Amino acid sequence: xxxxxxxxxxxxxxxxxxxxxxxxxxxxxxxxxxxxxxxxxxxxxxxxxxxxxxxxxxxx
Amino acid sequence: xxxxxxxxxxxxxxxxxxxxxxxxxxxxxxxxxxxxxxxxxxxxxxxxxxxxxxxxxxxxxxxxxxxxxxxxxxxxxxxxxxxxxxxxxxxxxxxxxxxxxxxxxxxxxxxxxxxxxxxxxxxxxxxxxxxxxxxxxxxxxxxxxxxxxxxxxxxxxxxxxxxxxxxxxxxxxxxxxxxxxxxxxxxxxxxxxxxxxxxxxxxxxxxxxxxxxxxxxxxxxxxxxxxxxxxxxxxxxxxxxxxxxxxxxxxxxxxxxxxx
Numbered sequence: 001x002x003x004x005x006x007x008x009x010x011x012x013x014x015x016x017x018x019x020x021x022x023x024x025x026x027x028x029x030x031x032x033x034x035x036x037x038x039x040x041x042x043x044x045x046x047x048x049x050x051x052x053x054x055x056x057x058x059x060x
Numbered sequence: 061x062x063x064x065x066x067x068x069x070x071x072x073x074x075x076x077x078x079x080x081x082x083x084x085x086x087x088x089x090x091x092x093x094x095x096x097x098x099x100x101x102x103x104x105x106x107x108x109x110x111x112x113x114x115x116x117x118x119x120x121x122x123x124x125x126x127x128x129x130x131x132x133x134x135x136x137x138x139x140x141x142x143x144x145x146x147x148x149x150x151x152x153x154x155x156x157x158x159x160x161x162x163x164x165x166x167x168x169x170x171x172x173x174x175x176x177x178x179x180x181x182x183x184x185x186x187x188x189x190x191x192x193x194x195x196x197x198x199x200x201x202x203x204x205x206x207x208x209x210x211x212x213x214x215x216x217x218x219x220x221x222x223x224x225x226x227x228x229x230x231x232x233x234x235x236x237x238x239x240x241x242x243x244x245x246x247x248x249x250x251x252x253x254x255x256x257x258x259x260x261x262x263x264x265x266x267x268x269x270x271x272x273x274x275x276x277x278x279x280x281x282x283x284x285x286x287x288x289x290x291x292x293x294x295x296x297x298x299x300x301x302x303x304x305x306x307x308x309x310x311x312x313x314x315x316x317x318x319x320x
Contacts, residue, residue, distance in 0.1 A: 002119060009115075013126035018191050022130045022184040026137070029176050030289065036172075037296045044300040048307035049316055 083160045085302045086311050092295040103288035110281030118274045130188040136283035138181035142244050144174030149241040152234035164230035169298040173290055175213035201250040202258035212240040
């Protein structure tokens, strides 16, 4: 362990804003993308179900 | 839309292995589904190891102290921004040459993740540039060409979204993707070709890396983690695109019934 305390770790030698500003952006972007992928999947499945119901009704 | 009968999986009857077998959305869909969780777990493990070594084991840099730790995020994001663009251009070209739907879908699936990593490369670069150079942004060759890369991704996504017919959207996007690929070597060699504020690369093919081994290990672990993340995210998006575009086919109907 190179840090003496958690406070020292979060301070990053005075560069906390820059280091954590970068880390937070990466974490936030990945979180948003993962949520977006979930939503797109659900929407695609829902849309496909609707389309197939519609085509079934049309064929009869 | 083509009729469901025409969507037969090719080469299923012939015994020998054929790569084009997986060029059909129907056969690639379940394979991608198996790969997504594998790459997701792999990416979490690699990123956890990389962050642990980079933030808890690696010492501060002699000149940049702790601000240099942004390297663990910045380099991986910048590499992925370029690699994903080349992959996108590659699949777009494959789509043109072989007229395979799945290739175009792959190009489409790559774009948002590529744009995200390009944005992150610029963002982490700004947060590193401020303490290192005293400026969030400078109009230097490396930064400007990376910004153009972001515009190329956004242009590709917007162009495809603006065209209703997916086959025309695929082809229009492909032209943009292939022509824009010229920008990638410009980004990569910009620090050599021009006098830039951006430092030269720490890793080169023709000489040993100019950084401590422990820092290099953490950086490579993070880059591999981003690589695995990209596979998981892009394959997951590709599956959604396949459902969106093949929703009238018999096999998607069967998949949805099984899933319900």
